[in-house]
Amino acid sequence: MREKILCPVCQVSFLLREEKKDGDEVICPVCGAVLIMRMDEEKRHLERPPDMDPEEEIRRRMDNFAKLRTYHFNQMKNPLIEGLLAKRERFGDFYCPCKIDHVQENVCPCLETRMGSVEQNGKCHCGLFWKEPPKNGEK
Ligand SMILES: [Zn+2]
Structure with missing residues (x-):
């Protein structure tokens, strides 16, 4: 089927x-x-996996997405995960911590990112996903 x-x-x-x-x-x-x-x-x-720890769920999701697109992370990954977990706790889903609206298209990885903003700008809106491995200290 x-x-x-x-x-x-x-x-x-x-x-x-x-x-x-x-x-x-x-x-x-x-x-x-x-x-x-x-x-x-x-x-x-x-x-969505009903019993999975939220941190494991979002970490696995972003790692899978980075692998699918061959993107990279920098040292902002952990602070951004914290931000995503805070959004989920407060607003019910993994909304982008750098965006105001809590709408479906801002759920990480957001629509903008899925549509290719990383290819265009070298990184996503909040600097979680990077096209090239970021140099030391780059945010
Ligand atoms: Zn999907």
Whole structure:
């Protein structure tokens, strides 16, 4: 069964590369989100891992995304993770700590970043993802 399935994080539908069963982990090839396959009768869908520690969830997501795009991190990674965790705690999701609006398109990795802002500017809006390995001290 080769059909597209919706990522609940970036809202993009993608084709599953291999057959998955209920409870299997799936990595979104668009945003890197760690997801769990759910089968309810005939319908299948993906959900965010309900029992995963938030820090593990966002770290794995950003590491997957960086790997998918061959991006790099600098020393701001940990402070930005703190910011993302604070946003999740306060507003319910991993909204970009450098953006004001708590909307779906600002959930990390944000839409702007997924659309190629790193290729254009060398880094994402808040300097989490970098095109080239950053030199010492660069923010
Ligand atoms: Zn996604």
